[in-house]
Amino acid sequence: MGAFLTSRRTMLRGLGVTMALPWLESLRVWGEEAGTNAVRGEAPIRFAALFSGNGFHREHWWAKGSGKTMELGKVLEPLLPHREKLLFIQGLYNEEALKGNIHSSQTGNILSGAPLEAGGGIRSGISIDQMLAQHYGQTTKVPSLVLGCEKSNPSVHKNYSMLYSSHISWSSPTTPTPLEVYPALAFDRLFRKDASKSDQSVLDAVLSDARDLRRGISRSDRQKLDEYLNSVREVEQRIDRAGQRGELQGWRPTLEKPNLPRPADGIPQDIAEHMRLMCDILVLAFQTDATRFCTLKLNNDHSSLRFPNLGVDYMIHHLLSHQESDDWLKVNQFFLEQVAYIATKLDAVQEGERTALDNTMLMYCSSMLTGSHDATKLPVVILGRGGGKLETGRVLNYLGKSNRKMCSLYLSLMDRYGLHLDQFGDATERLAEV
Template identity: 50%
Template sequence: MNIQRNEWLISRRHALRGIGSILALPLLDCMRPARVAAASTAHLPPTRTLVTFTGMGFHSNHWWAKGEGSGMELGPCLKPLESWKERMVFLRGLWHEQANNGVIHCMQTGNMLSGAAMAKNEVHTGVSFDQVMARQIGDRTRVPSLVLGTEDAVPGLQDGHPLLYGSHISWSSPVSPTWTETRPALAFDQLFRTERGRDDRRVVDAVLDDAKALRRKLGSADRQRFEEYLGSVNEIEGRIKRAGKERQPGEWKPTLSTPDRPRPADGIPADLPEYWKLMNDVLLLAFRTDSTRIATMKYCNDASNIVYSHLGIRDHHHYLAHAQPESLITLNQFFTSQLAYLCQRMNEIKEGDSTLLDNTAIMHCSSMLHGNHDSKQLPVLLLGGAGGNLRGGRVLDYLDKPNRRMCSLFLRLMDWGGLRLDSFNDSTERLPGLV
């Protein structure tokens, strides 16, 4: 079947309908042209896991750190984090071997949080570690994970390879990226619109009934994808049930139970800094109210063509990454200033004798070191206290070490977040030196 010639057996518009609402189907072929024990620590604030991402790396001459503690020196790209360097670990030399086996950009990003191999002529990679956590321990909160972004996905192909890889870092299945919410109001609704649970439950029930009839019409390949889609519907059903779940006596309670700010206006703010701040604030609300403990924030796609005119920059991001003018430093500082804002706000939020920053593990990453597509060593920062597990003010170099896999870092992050696994994709051991 050729999607470009519109030889569709079932329209892409076909959807499961229930009580006047629609849940769109995934793209099917026929449409184409281990938990860590928590009982003993239930009274303590939980450790949150946050991944932030910006595409195309940083200025090659100005992304560096050296020294330790209060004497730590930061390169110009990191200057917005000067006040937080003692809460930061600068990691050098980590990589994904599978990200060096394909076309640049899209094939360097699709496995950012999984390390899995990526198919070249179809969408197929691995489940990202945030979604492994969401699947296994996400039932501790109303929302298993929050996946946010500030740039929509880009469709199409790059030299025959799916551009979808470059637009998503979070993957719920090998063929399905996790929906990335880019609208502040809808992200807010995802967290706090629980009063609609009864109607939502009726919709889900109707969708599942309708699905039984459609399943019988699908071939084996489509049936597999369809089952993955139904898994997401079942996840919605579970979220509805968790919305009414009450905390047990003696269990830790967040300092904020309901949002302390109004729902954002519909749409996307025209002012880009205000837009990014609003998305950051929704993320902070999610953690502060314990609506979720697992989140990703993709500030821009790989190969992004956004023009950051508010910084006085006239060229788009992709051009800057290649040409590396001084204005790229300004843009990189805008990126790291988002981390500084998150650290500042988290540090202001008290949780007993600690703060939200103490109880969060933040990983910032990009899919290449700088604009020449070097993914043999990735730029990675860790921030926060990870529940007392992470000591900042350090530079750790893994470039010549036998274990420099990003997946080894993911195993450690999952440990801190409450999930202990024996292995994850290409790694069977934790990244040394962090604890």
């Protein structure tokens, strides 16, 4: 096949570019080094944690029933098409998060359950995504992908560093994993050998390898390869257009029209497009097996985002969360639409007998149930079946049960990867029924 390699990791290669491929029935190369799926040739299991700060509308975060007849509250309605692949979990909590009762102290350990250092210091614990990445991430180009849609806040609020509000992924107790908020740089990390700017398209760089590959795969795989390459091109083009409009970090001009000549990057990226680009990059990362572990922080806890795209531009997200208004519900649904979008795209990717969503555990959570800082029962939804290892279409309620620790859930999820720990965070036992 010329320059094309089909050894342990199948890649398309070009000048300055290495691009992993999606699952193809003609190339059974996954499984040898997956660490998460023992059957040779099966697609690996992925894990993604999605987060939005400040909780949800208290009246509309609920689920009841099971399977295709499951009913969902208004906040969760965007997930209705996926309810048979959904696990709604209520009543879990992190004991350490109850100590400060503010945003920072409730977010910095959402994925670890670790005690947080106060007084402006920085100490948390290794998060579940990084624990998995440290054990299995070396088998992919990128051990883990850590994405965000709002930049970090380095200030201190009520004796706790706001870095806790800005980061859910921690590589060590003192190191929040670097957060990538630029879609272009996240894209480059997946497909380029370095993060330097290049005028050459990723696809242009690997087309020679792609042509060689097409000659040796089945007709259905050729169609799948073409669809995949088209999706990569589409994201590239959208990132280019977004870059032409300006920054991608939510900056908003103070004037409707500039009173001075504006620089080329003076018009900001709107939040809806920013989030959607990050969602697409997450899907591409999993579809290409560039990584198997990802976190996407849609906003910070104590967030200052506004939502002009929803007609809700009069109040920042944090302040809006303290009222149970129709606008608050509208913003909640906007966040759930991003989760649903990822699930829909993953479910459209066929990987043998399963879809990419079937081979994923996509967890969505917040550090409080409502804007009143209620962290005694955290909102948690999991989409996907973890390679057939997770029973979905269920509602699990742990209120009143002896064990309802978030870290017990993480122990159960890590078991699906073959990572059996005696303890994680504050938990030493698995979560019943998961």
